[in-house]
Amino acid sequence: MTALYVIYGFATVSLTMAIQVSTWGDGHKASLILLDYAILTYLFFFNSWFRNRVVFRLLGRMQRD
Secondary structure (H helix, E strand, O other), rough: OOOHHEEEHHHHHHHHHHHOOOOOOOOOOHHHHHHHHHHHHHHHHHHHHHHHHHHHOOOOOOOOO
16 A cells, blocks of 8 residues: 555656746646545545555565565
8 A cells, every 4th residue: 555655756756846947737736636636536535446556556566676
């Protein structure tokens, strides 16, 4: 579960930074960030297919190395 939290944190921070430096969404950056947080929260914590796919692939690669 810790790996899931770390990946979620990395994904949210990287998308937030990408939105902050872009000029495409001027005036709507806060709503875009909130939308991204909502989508990522759903995918990582409520969508079992996505969550299992991410965690098991990561753990499988870590165990092989």
